[in-house]
Amino acid sequence: MVNYNGELLATDKSIFTGSNRAFKYGDALFESVRYVNGTLFFWEDHYFRLMASMRILRMEIPMEFTMEFLEEEIKKTITSNAQDSGAVRVRLTVFRNEGGLYTPTTNQISYVIETNTMESPFFVIEEENYEVELFKDYYVNKDMLSNLKSTNRILNVVAGVYAKENGYANCLLVNTDKKVVEAINGNLFLVKGNEIKTPPLSDGCMDGIIRKNLMKIIAGSEEYDLVEDSISPFELQKVDELFITNSIAGIQPISKYRKKEFDKKVAKSLVGKLNAKARIG
Structure with missing residues (x-):
């Protein structure tokens, strides 16, 4: 399942049209967050970076976009995918709503939350050649x-x-x-x-x-x-x-x-x- 503006949808369900601004112009931001057993690693830092970045890109921050709101939406998505007890890679993408060419017709935004399981619950040093x-x-x-x-x-x-x-x-x-x-x-x-x-x-x-x-x-x-x-x-x-x-x-x-x-x-x-x-x- 993926979370599109709070609605849980099957991963194979079409969400965007060809006018999506993230697709057409790269008009989007994202955060990749590690989740382990109920904890989003460094979540406060991720949240404030996202808010600061949205302001720089002149995106309109919704009133409900609090740190607690987004955390709950992330955890809701994790639960819907039966991933609560393991390590999870979370991607939160925020993009400006469609409309306009280079110059947008709106600064309102939408968001998508995706989650994928990971093997290790914590950071580990890999020993392979790199x-x-x-x-x-x-x-x-x-x-x-x-x-x-x-x-x-x-x-x-x-x-x-x-x-x-x-x-x-x-x-x-x-x-x-x-x-x-x-x-x-x-x-x-x-x-x-x-x-x-x-x-x-x-x-x-x-x-x-x-x-x-x-x-x-x-x-x-x-x-x-x-x-x-x-x-x-x-x-x-x-x-x-x-x-x-x-x-x-x-x-x-x-x-x-x-x-x-x-x-x-x-x-x-x-x-x-x-x-x-x-x-x-």
Whole structure:
């Protein structure tokens, strides 16, 4: 079942017309949230990011769109799919209602909630090889729209095709200043000694929920020093570790970039702290 504006519908039922603005213009936002046994991980952060993003895109926020309302709608969808007791991947998509060409005739919105089961209830470090390469055919813009989790992700799609064609697990994206910004599906962190570095939002990276919370963990730690600064491609082969973060995988270590192979020691030490923070919200 999927939840369309509060109505539970069969997954094979047609919902949209050809005039849907998410389809025609990418005029939509989405949140991917991990749910485990009644808890939506970092739900408050997801909710406030969504509200802020809707304001930036001039979408009209319905009066009933409270954090509690959306949480109940998500849980209603999970229950309808008999997924209450396991780990679930939730996707909440918000899009402007149809009408108009590039300029919409309304700023009112609709939403869809989709849920899928997952194997692991918590974030785990995967041990398989995970090789990445730079994607330099197209560049990420250094602006606020790049920070949003919108459905305008054609650059990421083309980078994903490039990775698949060339046998890479992922690609690292570069901005218009030729600085490394993020991966196809998450934020990037570098580890060298006790220093952990990640690009600033001003470089055009996604304003990631796990990025935000992991930065708090690192900043509050006595073991590591957090640095938020631009990353040159030349740095990538000089660090001890590289890892990617997102709300579904948590922390994904990179095992190889070109000739350099990386450790996973810091990633493994941080994933436990991330799980603990997720459980308490």
